[in-house]
Amino acid sequence: MKKRLFTPGPTPLPEEVIRAMMQPMVHHRWPACAHLLQQVQQGLQYVLQTHNEIMILTCSGTGAMEASVANLHRPGDRVLVAQCGKFGKRWALICQAYGLQVTPIDIPWGEALDPQLVAQRLEADPNIKAVYITLCETSTGVANDLRALCEIVRSHPALLVVDAVSGLCSEELFTDRWQVDVFVSATQKGLMCPPGISFVSLNEPAWERVSSSTLPKFYWDFQQMRKYSEENQTPYTPAITTLYGLKAALNLIHQEGLENVIRRHARLARMARAAVTALNLELFAQRPANALTAVRVPSKMDGIELLHILGDRLGTVVAGGQSQLKGKIFRLAHLGYVDELDVISAIAILEEGLRILGHKFTAGAGLQAAQHLGLEQREDDS
Ligand SMILES: *Cc1c(COP(=O)(O)O)cnc(C)c1O
Numbered sequence: 147m148k149k150r151l152f153t154p155g156p157t158p159l160p161e162e163v164i165r166a167m168m169q170p171m172v173h174h175r176w177p178a179c180a181h182l183l184q185q186v187q188q189g190l191q192y193v194l195q196t197h198n199e200i201m202i203l204t205c206s207g208t209g210a211m212e213a214s215v216a217n218l219h220r221p222g223d224r225v226l227v228a229q230c231g232k233f234g235k236r237w238a239l240i241c242q243a244y245g246l247q248v249t250p251i252d253i254p255w256g257e258a259l260d261p262q263l264v265a266q267r268l269e270a271d272p273n274i275k276a277v278y279i280t281l282c283e284t285s286t287g288v289a290n291d292l293r294a295l296c297e298i299v300r301s302h303p304a305l306l307v308v309d310a311v312s313g314l315c316s317e318e319l320f321t322d323r324w325q326v327d328v329f330v331s332a333t334q335k336g337l338m339c340p341p342g343i344s345f346v347s348l349n350e351p352a353w354e355r356v357s358s359s360t361l362p363k364f365y366w367d368f369q370q371m372r373k374y375s376e377e378n379q380t381p382y383t384p385a386i387t388t389l390y391g392l393k394a395a396l397n398l399i400h401q402e403g404l405e406n407v408i409r410r411h412a413r414l415a416r417m418a419r420a421a422v423t424a425l426n427l428e429l430f431a432q433r434p435a436n437a438l439t440a441v442r443v444p445s446k447m448d449g450i451e452l453l454h455i456l457g458d459r460l461g462t463v464v465a466g467g468q469s470q471l472k473g474k475i476f477r478l479a480h481l482g483y484v485d486e487l488d489v490i491s492a493i494a495i496l497e498e499g500l501r502i503l504g505h506k507f508t509a510g511a512g513l514q515a516a517q518h519l520g521l522e523q524r525e526d527d528s
Pocket of ligand 1: 154155206207208209233280282283284309310311312332
């Protein structure tokens with residue numbers, strides 16, 4: 147049975163990326179590897195829309211989150227953490243692990259962060275050193291209004307640190323224009339690569355903090371990384387094979403054009419939302435992201451069974467809910483190497499799963515909605 151992956155990371159790989167990784171090993175101190183790192187650096191600057199030097203790390207996204215915290219602070223620093231879901235909560239857990247004083251902003255899961263709340267908290271506490279937020283909260287399918295948040299944090303000395311692990315390539319994001327101090331992302335989501343590399347973009351105000359940070363670090367030391375980066379190297383062995391894949395993926399994004407990549411994700415998200423609504427299902431996210439669509443499991447349905455039917459019987463892997471949302475929602479990702487026909491196939495299989503479980507809907511209603519929005523709008527957009 148052909149397996150189809152509709153999870154918000156890891157995501158499917160293009161053939162170009164798979165082929166780029168099938169080659170003999172090069173040594174990480176050879177010029178070939180320096181050249182590779184330089185090309186990846188430029189490609190990442192394009193997707194992040196920045197001139198900042200980007201630190202390339204060998205770890206999954208959480209490693210880059212931890213590295214950022216370890217490099218930006220002194221013990222006991224006060225930070226504001228927006229918790230809209232599991233990944234926002236992860237920022238708080240990392241900050242606590244490093245002995246920072248965390249002021250949480252708790253948002254009910256499924257809702258977006260109100261930028262005015264951040265403004266109020268910053269005004270109330272001028273000692274806050276950084277604001278930690280999540281661009282696309284993958285656990286709930288919510289996208290936060292980054293642009294509005296940037297405007298608020300800009301007028302305050304606090305740094306804005308953004309988890310864009312699933313938001314990169316799917317949501318609009320302009321590091322330099324919007325003055326985002328720190329961006330964190332990873333390879334296995336919108337970038338259509340295997341897991342293994344993550345990266346951090348820091349602007350000059352963020353580098354100033356790095357130079358005065360006294361938290362313990364060794365492998366994660368950004369200053370050390372920056373020194374090596376001047377020679378297009380990394381202090382320790384990078385994930386060379388994944389770097390080859392990443393270079394190929396960045397080429398694909400460049401060819402399609404970043405704007406078109408984001409527009410495609412927006413279109414796929416519209417298709418998915420229209421389809422599930424036509425199937426008498428309810429959307430979970432109040433400000434839905436382009437990367438994935440979170441859907442409430444109807445109260446009489448067993449959400450875990452639905453995932454088993456889709457995955458084991460129909461070969462289509464869709465993500466379930468995490469933590470308190472387990473069994474209550476499912477999450478259909480349309481992130482990375484995904485097009486209109488992929489979403490249509492996911493909806494076809496979802497209809498079949500829903501039929502098996504006795505859900506009431508008009509057969510083909512989801513498909514019709516998706517097809518209309520997908521194929522016709524693709525024509526309009528191009
Ligand atoms: C996937 C993801 C991460 C990182 O998870 P890893 O498994 O460590 O790569 C962080 N934040 C968000 C929003 C994510 O979607």
